[in-house]
Amino acid sequence: MAAYASGLQVEPLTAPFPAPSHVKHAVARMHSVTKRYGQTTALDQLTLNLYPGEVVALLGPNGAGKTTAVRLLLGLIAPTSGSVRVMGRDPRDASARTGIGAMLQVTRVPETLKVREHIDWFRSYYPNPLPAAEIVRIAKLEGLENKFYGKLSGGQKQRVLFGLALSGDPDLIFLDEPTVGMDIESRRGLWEQIRWLASQGKTVLLTTHYLEEADALASRVVVIDKGRVIAEGTPAQIKHRVSGRRIRCITELDASFLLTLPSVVNVQRDREAVIITANEAEKVVREMLLRDVTLRGLEISAPGLEDAFLALTGCNAKD
Numbered sequence: 001m002a003a004y005a006s007g008l009q010v011e012p013l014t015a016p017f018p019a020p021s022h023v024k025h026a027v028a029r030m031h032s033v034t035k036r037y038g039q040t041t042a043l044d045q046l047t048l049n050l051y052p053g054e055v056v057a058l059l060g061p062n063g064a065g066k067t068t069a070v071r072l073l074l075g076l077i078a079p080t081s082g083s084v085r086v087m088g089r090d091p092r093d094a095s096a097r098t099g100i101g102a103m104l105q106v107t108r109v110p111e112t113l114k115v116r117e118h119i120d121w122f123r124s125y126y127p128n129p130l131p132a133a134e135i136v137r138i139a140k141l142e143g144l145e146n147k148f149y150g151k152l153s154g155g156q157k158q159r160v161l162f163g164l165a166l167s168g169d170p171d172l173i174f175l176d177e178p179t180v181g182m183d184i185e186s187r188r189g190l191w192e193q194i195r196w197l198a199s200q201g202k203t204v205l206l207t208t209h210y211l212e213e214a215d216a217l218a219s220r221v222v223v224i225d226k227g228r229v230i231a232e233g234t235p236a237q238i239k240h241r242v243s244g245r246r247i248r249c250i251t252e253l254d255a256s257f258l259l260t261l262p263s264v265v266n267v268q269r270d271r272e273a274v275i276i277t278a279n280e281a282e283k284v285v286r287e288m289l290l291r292d293v294t295l296r297g298l299e300i301s302a303p304g305l306e307d308a309f310l311a312l313t314g315c316n317a318k319d
Helices: 066-075 117-125 131-138 154-165 185-198 213-216 233-238 281-291 304-315
Strands: 028-037 041-048 055-059 081-088 098-105 172-174 205-207 218-225 226-231 245-250 264-268 273-278 296-301
Touching: 028 066, 041 066, 041 226, 055 185, 055 213, 066 081, 066 172, 066 205, 098 154, 098 205, 117 154, 117 205, 131 154, 131 185, 154 172, 154 185, 185 205, 185 213, 205 213, 205 226, 213 304, 218 233, 218 296, 218 304, 226 233, 233 304, 245 281, 273 281
Parallel strands: 055 205, 055 218, 098 172, 172 205
Antiparallel strands: 028 041, 028 081, 218 226, 245 273, 245 296, 264 273
């Protein structure tokens, strides 16, 4: 196991995540893909499969290769080596692109068009688009149809972009930071719609800096760093790879003493409190209570997805 500054330890990567037992074919495949920009290697022998009916969260620090992977699957660029297939075809083929929807942060749409005009415009690109009323329903755009895009709030604009990504009734949907600018209620509402899409057999590839969002939505999490997959599994499996639990409390005991207690691997100060990472938290707490009757504000927590991300990548989740 490898230890990081947080004190948490992470198990090494094991075999690739298996396909769901009821699924025979992947919607999209990247096999041993390498992508270089000059002397820079953005992806290094990366393999990734996406299956029907799953929400996959693609996580990684800035520069890890997430954007390059998405651009390859969208057919916007070609790999240096390896193969990329979407629904069995080269994603650069027009026949493959009609089955793909994308909500990207780089998207720019005219602000002087009304929401309904945008929907009609995007629908016209596809041979078998969703009905406009269905797009409005799924993206929760009721009452906004006749408003100019430029007059919408940030969260409302995100909902419009989400709706436009669904215009062609795609089987594979890319969502890049879909809830940026949304309030809590709107964010949870969009989560429900993403879950509904997966229940309809759609495949969703999600990139997000909100690790709570990835934990709540993803049936599978793929963590990449330096162009390679470093962890893959369900959110529970990713969290399980990180050992140790955190003890937070206010105590008179010195950090130097706490580090001598059995199974303690890290001690950090957090204002008036101390945060202790230990493999056997209960034993550590019992020992502390024996030595400090003033101990208070006690909290014990298991590692969350953010803790696992930090331990795996050794960086800040919002880098």
